[in-house]
Amino acid sequence: MKTVDNIIIGFGKGGKTLAGALAKAGQSVVLVERSDRMFGGTCINVACIPTKSLEHSARLSAVQGGGFAEKAERYRAAVEEKRRLTGALRRKNYDKAVGAGVEVLVGEASFLDGHRVSVALSGGGSEELRGERILINTGARPFIPPIPGLADCGAVYTSETLMERDELPERLVIIGGGYIGLEFASYYTNFGSRVTVVQDGPGFIPREDEEVAAVVLKSLEDRGVRVLRSAAVLGVKDAQVGAEVTVKTAEGEEVLPAQAVLVATGRRPNVAGLNLAAAGVELTERGAVKTDEHLRTSVPHIWAMGDVAGGLQFTYISLDDSRIVKSQILGDGGRTTQNRGEVPYSVFIDPPLSRVGMTEAEARRRGYDVKIARLSAAAVPKAQVMRRPAGVLKAVVDGATGNILGAHFFCAESQEMINLVKLAMDAGLPYTVLRDAIYTHPTMSEALNDLFAAVN
Numbered sequence: 372m373k374t375v376d377n378i379i380i381g382f383g384k385g386g387k388t389l390a391g392a393l394a395k396a397g398q399s400v401v402l403v404e405r406s407d408r409m410f411g412g413t414c415i416n417v418a419c420i421p422t423k424s425l426e427h428s429a430r431l432s433a434v435q436g437g438g439f440a441e442k443a444e445r446y447r448a449a450v451e452e453k454r455r456l457t458g459a460l461r462r463k464n465y466d467k468a469v470g471a472g473v474e475v476l477v478g479e480a481s482f483l484d485g486h487r488v489s490v491a492l493s494g495g496g497s498e499e500l501r502g503e504r505i506l507i508n509t510g511a512r513p514f515i516p517p518i519p520g521l522a523d524c525g526a527v528y529t530s531e532t533l534m535e536r537d538e539l540p541e542r543l544v545i546i547g548g549g550y551i552g553l554e555f556a557s558y559y560t561n562f563g564s565r566v567t568v569v570q571d572g573p574g575f576i577p578r579e580d581e582e583v584a585a586v587v588l589k590s591l592e593d594r595g596v597r598v599l600r601s602a603a604v605l606g607v608k609d610a611q612v613g614a615e616v617t618v619k620t621a622e623g624e625e626v627l628p629a630q631a632v633l634v635a636t637g638r639r640p641n642v643a644g645l646n647l648a649a650a651g652v653e654l655t656e657r658g659a660v661k662t663d664e665h666l667r668t669s670v671p672h673i674w675a676m677g678d679v680a681g682g683l684q685f686t687y688i689s690l691d692d693s694r695i696v697k698s699q700i701l702g703d704g705g706r707t708t709q710n711r712g713e714v715p716y717s718v719f720i721d722p723p724l725s726r727v728g729m730t731e732a733e734a735r736r737r738g739y740d741v742k743i744a745r746l747s748a749a750a751v752p753k754a755q756v757m758r759r760p761a762g763v764l765k766a767v768v769d770g771a772t773g774n775i776l777g778a779h780f781f782c783a784e785s786q787e788m789i790n791l792v793k794l795a796m797d798a799g800l801p802y803t804v805l806r807d808a809i810y811t812h813p814t815m816s817e818a819l820n821d822l823f824a825a826v827n
């Protein structure tokens with residue numbers, strides 16, 4: 372049995388970053404990853420990076436236009452480019468970890484007790500490890516709802532498997548109108564598919580600012596995406612070509628034919644097979660590893676980072692989780708989930724929707740003296756230069772202090788702009804600082820001059 376300072380289970384963003392830092396600090400680290408196709412984790416192999424590669428290719432394809440056959444050819448090339456990119460990143464991630472002095476073991480890890488882990492090696496056999504500390508970074512997996520026929524239908528995909536399909540579907544039905552559902556709806560529409568999104572609840576992105584969500588919905592519909600709400604998927608079955616999805620809405624039952632069906636109904640923490648009970652690691656009611664604000668589990672020398680810990684499912688949260696754990700192992704322990712600042716996010720539709728902080732309704736509910744600023748994306752010169760004038764920018768400001776409470780940008784390059792607002796919010800700067808700042812021109816960021824000049 373090998374004894375090391377740190378066993379890290381899962382080659383995700385948090386795990387690989389912490390592994391490198393601990394090894395550089397002179398500690399022994401074994402990083403256990405169950406698949407050599409997943410070196411570097413979910414983000415670079417099957418999630419953020421490949422989807423954003425497709426998003427970019429899809430926008431270029433939409434500009435080029437042409438018939439379906441030409442579009443399908445460009446789609447095939449985009450999938451190939453995605454494979455090239457992820458392959459290169461996978462290699463780079465492996466080399467970086469090993470170069471930093473991390474030992475990478477390929478196999479499935481499960482706890483034997485609080486300090487011992489058994490690894491079923493992918494090449495056969497098993498290895499037992501003993502770790503002073505153990506870090507769980509096993510990510511999440513798609514949740515497949517119990518819809519009749521869904522599991523058996525050959526044309527049903529998850530986000531991961533759809534990206535591996537070389538043929539562009541003429542019709543795509545997406546079950547779930549969350550992040551993945553809307554992003555894929557946007558990419559595949561730009562590639563040339565006819566997309567229907569089936570959402571169970573009555574609201575459209577109900578957690579977002581209502582006014583901005585309405586603009587997003589109209590934009591998607593104007594681009595040809597059909598969005599069904601309050602829709603129950605009654606069943607899915609194989610058809611002569613692809614599948615048939617039977618849905619029930621207020622208008623009655625409808626059969627949606629599709630070459631491909633994407634299930635995008637959420638992702639659940641990856642804990643199956645870890646045998647956490649043997650270590651005494653507890654789970655939350657929602658099935659995530661239970662942690663405190665230092666990401667410590669119910670066992671003090673075991674931590675959890677990233678999606679498996681049940682927080683917001685973003686790569687940069689997993690990265691920040693690694694900073695929190697690192698601050699305990701190598702630093703003063705000062706960083707926690709409570710002092711990491713505002714968490715911005717972007718949904719990579721076209722144009723992207725980016726947000727930080729509160730919606731207008733949340734701010735009013737909490738009793739702030741709410742001031743609102745709005746700007747049409749078409750009013751921004753750079754948006755016109757890029758021929759991407761769709762969208763709106765909205766900010767929520769506290770009239771009493773001038774602090775920014777929230778920003779909701781549905782416009783080209785909003786994924787870059789939102790980080791500036793996050794910085795201002797974390798620094799406690801009043802909105803007037805962004806209003807009066809000098810920005811390079813022409814950029815989308817300079818829209819902040821006009822947006823915040825419109826606070827009312």
Ligand SMILES: Cc1cc2nc3c(=O)[nH]c(=O)nc-3n(C[C@H](O)[C@H](O)[C@H](O)COP(=O)(O)OP(=O)(O)OC[C@H]3O[C@@H](n4cnc5c(N)ncnc54)[C@H](O)[C@@H]3O)c2cc1C
Binds near residue numbers: 410480686
């Ligand atoms: C389609 C899609 C698009 C996304 N786009 C974005 C985006 O644009 N921006 C963003 O910030 N986030 C995005 N996300 C979310 C983001 O991918 C995740 O939040 C992030 O990758 C989670 O990283 P992690 O560190 O928790 O673990 P992961 O990167 O998921 O790593 C966990 C690793 O653990 C391994 N593993 C699991 N169990 C075991 C075991 N028992 N033994 C050994 N190894 C094991 C897995 O194989 C995996 O490699 C997207 C997600 C999806 C699905």
Ligand SMILES: NC(=O)c1ccc[n+]([C@@H]2O[C@H](COP(=O)([O-])OP(=O)(O)OC[C@H]3O[C@@H](n4cnc5c(N)ncnc54)[C@H](O)[C@@H]3O)[C@@H](O)[C@H]2O)c1
Binds near residue numbers: 554572638716717
């Ligand atoms: N740009 C990004 O940062 C990005 C992109 C993609 C994914 N992600 C991450 O991945 C996670 C998972 O994404 P997701 O879209 O799968 O989950 P999600 O939780 O964002 O959305 C799931 C949607 O499916 C709906 N739904 C659930 N069951 C249904 C059913 N039976 N019929 C119809 N609709 C149903 C839910 O109401 C919800 O709207 C997200 O939480 C996000 O953090 C991030």
